[in-house]
Amino acid sequence: MKTCLVVDDSSVIRKVARRILEGMDFQIVEAEDGEQALEVCKRGLPEAVLLDWNMPVMDGYEFLRNLRRMPGGDAPKVVFCTTENDVAHIARALHAGADEYIMKPFDKDIVTAKFHEVGLI
Amino acid sequence: MTPADFDFLRKFLKDRSGLDLSAEKRYLIESRLLPLARRLNLPGIPELVQKVRSGTEPLASDVVEAMTTNETFFFRDKLPFDHLREELIPKLLQARASRKSLRIWCAACSTGQEPYSIAMVLKEMGEQLAGWRTEIIATDLSRAVLEKSRSGLFSQFEVQRGLPIQLLVKYFRQSGEIWQLNPDIRAMVQFRQLNLLQDFSHLGKFDIVFCRNVLIYFDQDTKISIFNRISKLLESDGYLALGAAETVVGLTDTFKPHTTRRGIYLQNLERSPSIVPSISNQLALATA
Known part of the structure; x- marks a missing residue:
């Protein structure tokens, strides 16, 4: 079973994402911010990361830059999932090493399509 | 009711x-x-x-x-577009090297995501198609969806279904929650109203026909009639792409499945009645 790390400071979003991703046969690990997410990744890299942008302590962009510098950190497929819906943010995320980008609000079909797009399902 | x-x-x-x-x-x-x-x-x-x-x-x-009117999304099922990029277009580039033109028909284009996906595949092939004349004809029964298609306007939900984010950034312009396809991609597709039940021979010959996820709504006789008529306007070395849940098997022998590319069908030249006209044309020319 593949593991997906869900990083979002909103417990509601984490719950929705968990429900969708468990339905896609992923094992879910949750983190409330980028720093917690990095700690999770140090213990073991997940196959996928669903990542919010704006979070306290460490935002999604900083987390991604740190993740990609870790040994083996280029392996997880990272899908941003954020309300930052403008082209400038998308371009910045791609430049930092994101594989895909979901603009909130999202639904199950969108998550499925994006995970399919990056070869996770 | x-x-x-x-x-x-x-x-x-x-x-x-x-x-x-x-x-x-x-x-x-x-x-x-x-x-x-x-x-x-x-x-x-x-x-x-x-x-x-x-x-x-x-x-x-x-x-x-x-x-x-059916929901559709960009690069639906992904695989047909991989086939297009990896085999159909490269093979046709060789076969049509002297005339340098390609014609593709999307037979039930709905709100335009399929023909525009094809247009983006062609655009991404860039150099290989330089100097080629490519035509994408997109037809649908519904006037309303054709109007929407022509506008190239899509909601945030629509652009997130199947469209890789890199292509969204590259080929769309954002206006709030609405995204519009760039004019150069829109100009690659011609939209026309068409009922598949009626004669469509006026569309001319095609190298590739996408007829996906529409025949499932028709009865067997109608499907057979449409397959036979598509066969007549598809070049003998052309390709037919059907939806993931569709097949010609058991319905007609005018097409045969591609041996390795799922969802792609070839003219069955041994049995196809569609080759009869070209043979009669040759006979007519020979006896003229």
Whole structure:
């Protein structure tokens, strides 16, 4: 079973994402911010990361830059999932090493399509 | 809805659009026609059926459109577009090297995501197609969806279904929550209204035909008729792409499945009646 790390400071979003991703046969690990997410990744890299942008302590962009510098950190497929819906943010995320980008609000079909797009399902 | 209303709608839709509505798809009528009834300030479907029976043409078209408009998304099923990029186009580039032109038909384009996906595949192939004339003809029964297609405007939800984010950034312009395809991609596709039940030989010859996720709504005889007519306008070395749940097997021998590319079909030249006209043409030329 593949593991997906869900990083979002909103417990509601984490719950929705968990429900969708468990339905896609992923094992879910949750983190409330980028720093917690990095700690999770140090213990073991997940196959996928669903990542919010704006979070306290460490935002999604900083987390991604740190993740990609870790040994083996280029392996997880990272899908941003954020309300930052403008082209400038998308371009910045791609430049930092994101594989895909979901603009909130999202639904199950969108998550499925994006995970399919990056070869996770 | 009374059984008589259902029977009327079933026959009406079959005659008008070829849509074959089995009893278990009854729910489709409720979900598709109730919003139309509300828009027309009618209390429900019985009243809508009554108006259709009385025979006003714009309403009849609206009913057909409401029942035949299907959700679609960019790069639907992904695989056909991989086939297009990896084999169909490269092989045709070799086969058509002297005439340097390619014609592709999307036979039921709905709101435009499929023909525009094809256009983006061609655009991404860039240099390889430099100096080539490429035509993408996209047809659909519904005027409403064709208008939407031409506009190239898509909601945030629509652009997130199947469209890789890199292509969104590259080929779309954002205006709030609406995204518009760039004019150069839009200009690659010509949209035309067409009913697949009627003659479509005027469209001319094609190298590739995408006819995906539309034949599932037709009965067997209609499917066979459409396959045979597509065969006549597909070049002998052309390709037919069908939807993931569709096949020619058991229906017609005018096409045969590609041995390795799932969902892609080739003219069956040993058996296809479609080669008869070209043979008779050759005979006519030989005896002229």
